[in-house]
Amino acid sequence: MGGGINIPLLAICLLIFLSIITYLTYLGAQQTKSQEDYMVGGRQIPGWIMALSYAATFISTSAIVGFGGAAGVFGFSLMWLSFLNIFVGIFLAFVFLGGPIRGMSSNLGANTLASFLGARYDSKFITWFTGLMIFIFMPAYTGVVLIGGARFVQESLKVDYNIALLFLVILVGLYVSWGGLRGIMYADAFMCSMMILGMVFLLFKTYAVVGGVVAGHQALTDLASKVPESMAAAGHLGWTSMPAGGSPYWWVVVSTIVMGVGIGVLAQPQLTMRFMTVPNKRALNRALVTGGICIFFFTGTAFMVGPLSNVFFHDTTGQIAIAAAGGNTDLIIPTFINAVMPKAYIYLFMITLIAACLTTVLGLIHVQSIAFSRDMLPEWGVKTAKSPLFYSRIGVLIGAAAAVIMAYILPISIIARATAFWFGICAAGILPALLGAIFWRRVTKQAAVWSVALGFGVSIFGFVFLHASESAPFGISKLLFGRDALLPAPWTLIDPLFYSIVIAAIALIAISYFTPQFSKEHINKCFNGEAEQRSALSKGNIKA
Amino acid sequence: MLGMADPWIALVWILNIVAMIVCVVYGGLNWNKGGD
Structure with a gap:
């Protein structure tokens, strides 16, 4: 990224972007009076806003750049993951899990995933233990998402990595503690629409560049002989084929990526707790329309553009995508975008990626803050002198600090x-x-x-x-x-x-x-x- | 099929679009249901 980018112009775009999400967070803060407002948006969030927030929280920078780049290496077989993301992560989750989780948590007066399970099973242990697991292990994941965002800001704005990381985490900490979940979800809805805009453009432009749907796929099929020997030996049969059954590549695609991420998404507390924010089943039905479209254009686009970039790079440079990106999978998508997209689009794509990072970190830090103030302290009988909102904000501080520490001390x-x-x-x-x-x-x-x-x-x-x-x-x-x-x-x-x-x-x-x-x-x-x-x-x- | 070497890949490409359409149609058909 960054070839010929006008940094002052990008900075102005970012300032406008930040002032819009600041205003939306302010709107949320105005309506956040109680701990229930802070934790579940008062259970009155409209379905379409919930869906946009769910989709944007679901997808981080690494899902677009990292998985898109991985698809540039592995090929279209990764589309099983985007299919599972839409079918399991949206359709099954909204239709079969969303309704019962919303209804039962409302019946039990539970505002977090851990306290919902604890109330359903009448077990304080389940509440504090699940809350503690979230509190201990989530910062490493938050740290990863932050690193992805900070590296990207460093590259695009040419600022120091440390400043980028601290800027992102302070921004998130302020927004979460100020706006609560209402503020987060309003800001998410705006950022999600920016992400949609960026990804729709990218998908249609990519298919136009490679000559259309069937012609593009056919051109990629014809490149199968260009698979490097080391990859072919591991089971790579070309970018429009599944890897050889039972080969190392097949196991990577099927086990870790498809099962781990495809199934794992159903138990992500920052996603399942969003079902508690809507007023009724009707809102979930309506949310399905927005959610399905969003996840198709987020993950589907990344997994279609990655493989097809091989066609473009081969036609223009004679190299396959991973070679054109200098061997770094994370650079495949940015290199491709720099080469084929109009310059104005590159600004939009940068906003898209920063939005993808911010929305995910906002959701994670929020869950961590309520794990502290709702799932752990009250269940341990800690005498709390101040309001629950105060302890939620302490939770934000601890969660944000832990994520930064993880980002610095964990080896790559x-x-x-x-x-x-x-x-x-x-x-x-x-x-x-x-x-x-x-x-x-x-x-x-x-x-x-x-x-x-x-x-x-x-x-x-x-x-x-x-x-x-x-x-x-x-x-x-x-x-x-x-x-x-x-x-x-x-x-x-x-x-x-x-x-x-x-x-x-x-x-x-x-x-x-x-x-x-x-x-x-x-x-x-x-x-x-x-x-x-x-x-x-x-x-x-x-x-x- | 669809220019793909492997029919399973053509299938999953179509399934992605079908899954999105299923979400849109189901949500649309139940747009006013479940209000209470």
Whole structure:
């Protein structure tokens, strides 16, 4: 990026962009009077704003540049991930998870994912333990997203990396503590529309550059002979083919990327808690329209532009994309955009990427702040002298500081694995208990406690001691036992998400059959709280 | 198919668009449902 960019002009664009999100945060702050406003936007956020906020929080800078670049290397096979993002992350999530999570959390008066699970299972342990896991492990993921944004600001604005990182984190900290979730979601909605604009242009322009849909795909198919030998040996059969079944590339595409990120998204607290912000099921139905379009144009575009950039680079330079980008996958998309897009677009794309980073970090820091003020302090019986809002803002401060510290102290080898680690432990620790909570009336408190503890425990153990991709850079196994992984292959290759989520699910089901069920009153309160009250009210009206 | 070497890739390219359309159609058909 940056060839011939007019830095003062870009700075003016950014200032206008920042003043708009500052104004939107101010609007949110005006309506944030209570802790419920701060945590879930007072449960009155319109569906379309929720969908824009959900989609923008879902997608970070790395999802566009990093995954787009990876698709430039792996090819169209990564579109299985964008398909899962739309079908699982939006359709199934909004239709089947959103309604029950919204209704039940409202019945139970729960404003965070952890306190919702704790109230459903009548367990303080589940609330504080889930909150603590979020509080301890989220900063590494937040740090990764921040690094992606800061590197990008450094490159595009030619400012010092340290200044860029601190600027981003201070901005986020101020906006979260000032505007609460209302302010965040209003600002998200604007930033999401900028992202949509940027990605729609990019997709249509790319297909125009390569000569249209079928001709572009055909040109890419004809490049299959250009796959470097090392990649072909690992199973790469061309950019319009799946990798060879069972080859190392096939495992990378299918296991870590598709399963990890495709399934892991359902248990991301910053996303699932957004279902608690809408007033009714109708808002979720309407949100589906916006959400489906957004995620298609965010992830779908990245995964179509990446592979097709090979056609452009081969036609113009005789090289494939990864060679044209100097071997750095993260540079494939920026290099391509610099080469084919009109100069004015490059400013829009920079705003798009900064918006992608900001929206995600806002969502993460917000969840961390309420994990501190709602899930941990009250459950531990800490005497709080000031209002919950005060402690939420302390949580913002701790979360932002922890993310910056992580961004500085973690070596690059660990940073690269922080996303897989975070998605993996969330999926194993939260997903079985969450699905049990909203779909299974027979599930018991003891089963849920064991499921959450085993899900987090086994997945963390797997990442630290078994799965070589993380256990080697973490170095804890080496320090304690003198070797990178405790068990031989295939344990070193299997993503711990796979076995830990199975263990957590089996524990949830099996232990439920041996332990006492919840009372009918409790189940009724969880599932029918509102309906019960409504029917009682309507009977009262008839009598009157 | 669609210029792709592997029919599975052509399928997933179409599925992406179908998934988006399913979201839009489902949301549209239920636009006024679930208000209470």
